[in-house]
Amino acid sequence: xxxxxxxxxxxxxxxxxxxxxxxxxxxxxxxxxxxxxxxxxxxxxxxxxxxxxxxxxxxxxxxxxxxxxxxxxxxxxxxxxxxxxxxxxxxxxxxxxxxxxxxxxxxxxxxxxxxxxxxxxxxxxxxxxxxxxxxxxxxxxxxxxxxxxxxxxxxxxxxxxxx
Numbered sequence: 518x519x520x521x522x523x524x525x526x527x528x529x530x531x532x533x534x535x536x537x538x539x540x541x542x543x544x545x546x547x548x549x550x551x552x553x554x555x556x557x558x559x560x561x562x563x564x565x566x567x568x569x570x571x572x573x574x575x576x577x578x579x580x581x582x583x584x585x586x587x588x589x590x591x592x593x594x595x596x597x598x599x600x601x602x603x604x605x606x607x608x609x610x611x612x613x614x615x616x617x618x619x620x621x622x623x624x625x626x627x628x629x630x631x632x633x634x635x636x637x638x639x640x641x642x643x644x645x646x647x648x649x650x651x652x653x654x655x656x657x658x659x660x661x662x663x664x665x666x667x668x669x670x671x672x673x674x675x676x677x678x679x680x
């Protein structure tokens with residue numbers, strides 16, 4: 518379940534505003550702006566993951582969606598469709614760099630750790646990137662029907678058409 522928008526606003530307030538409220542109110546926001554500039558991307562990373570999960574959820578292909586981890590292995594999104602035994606593995610990257618095939622290779626190496634209908638499941642992969650994708654990954658995605666690449670613009674378009 519996605520984090521309600523109100524929670525995201527409260528997190529932002531307590532992370533970036535409340536400690537500096539008196540300074541901001543007195544037009545002395547230099548420290549607040551510095552804090553914001555240094556830490557905003559790390560704040561946005563889990564927010565981006567939540568938006569990615571909502572994007573997957575809005576498709577109605579999967580009954581169960583969440584993060585998966587076991588020991589030191591973590592997958593940002595694992596979604597299950599019990600009806601057709603399909604499973605989706607997803608990674609969300611909020612980075613200034615375009616992502617390449619290493620991210621996909623890493624995700625594919627983790628998939629075997631997820632114990633769910635391993636012999637019969639239909640696997641799909643989705644990679645979300647703030648900045649986009651390297652050409653080698655785009656070329657690979659064009660060849661593979663089980664791989665989808667999603668940028669924020671794609672999500673925005675999907676959310677707009679759904680509302």
